[in-house]
Amino acid sequence: xxxxxxxxxxxxKLFDAILSLENKEECYDFFEDLCTINEILDMSQRIExxxxxxxxxxxxxxxxxxxxxxxxxxxxxxxxxxxxDAYNLILDRIEE
Numbered sequence: 001x002x003x004x005x006x007x008x009x010x011x012x013k014l015f016d017a018i019l020s021l022e023n024k025e026e027c028y029d030f031f032e033d034l035c036t037i038n039e040i041l042d043m044s045q046r047i048e049x050x051x052x053x054x055x056x057x058x059x060x061x062x063x064x065x066x067x068x069x070x071x072x073x074x075x076x077x078x079x080x081x082x083x084x085d086a087y088n089l090i091l092d093r094i095e096e
Contacts, residue, residue, distance in 0.1 A: 049076045050087040051095065 021027050031040050045066050052062045059073050068076075080087050 046072070046076055047087075047090070049073055050080060051091055053077050053080055054088070054091060 017030070021030055035043075045068055048066050049062055049068050049072065052065065053073070053076060057065075059070050062068060062073050063070060076087070
C-alpha cells in the first residue's frame with residue numbers, strides 16, 4: 001500500500017530507478033550522484049539504529065555506537081513500533 005503523503009509520479013520514478021539497480025556498485029554510484037554524502041550516511045545510520053533497537057540495545061549504547069541523537073533514535077523507535085513495518089521488513093531480509 002502506497003503512502004498517500006508521498007505518492008506521486010516523481011516518487012514512483014525514483015522508486016523505479018532504485019528498484020532497477022542491480023548491485024552494490026550501482027547503488028553506490030546512483031546514491032552518490034543523487035544524495036549528499038551526509039544524506040547517505042544519515043540513512044545508513046537509521047538502518048543501524050533500527051537494527052540495534054530490535055536487539056533491545058539502550059539509547060545510550062546506540063548513541064555511543066552510531067552517533068545518532070536520542071531524538072533520531074526515538075523517531076526510529078516510533079517507526080519500528082507504529083510505522084509501516086518497513087524497517088522490520090528490510091532488516092529481516094538483510095540480517096538472515
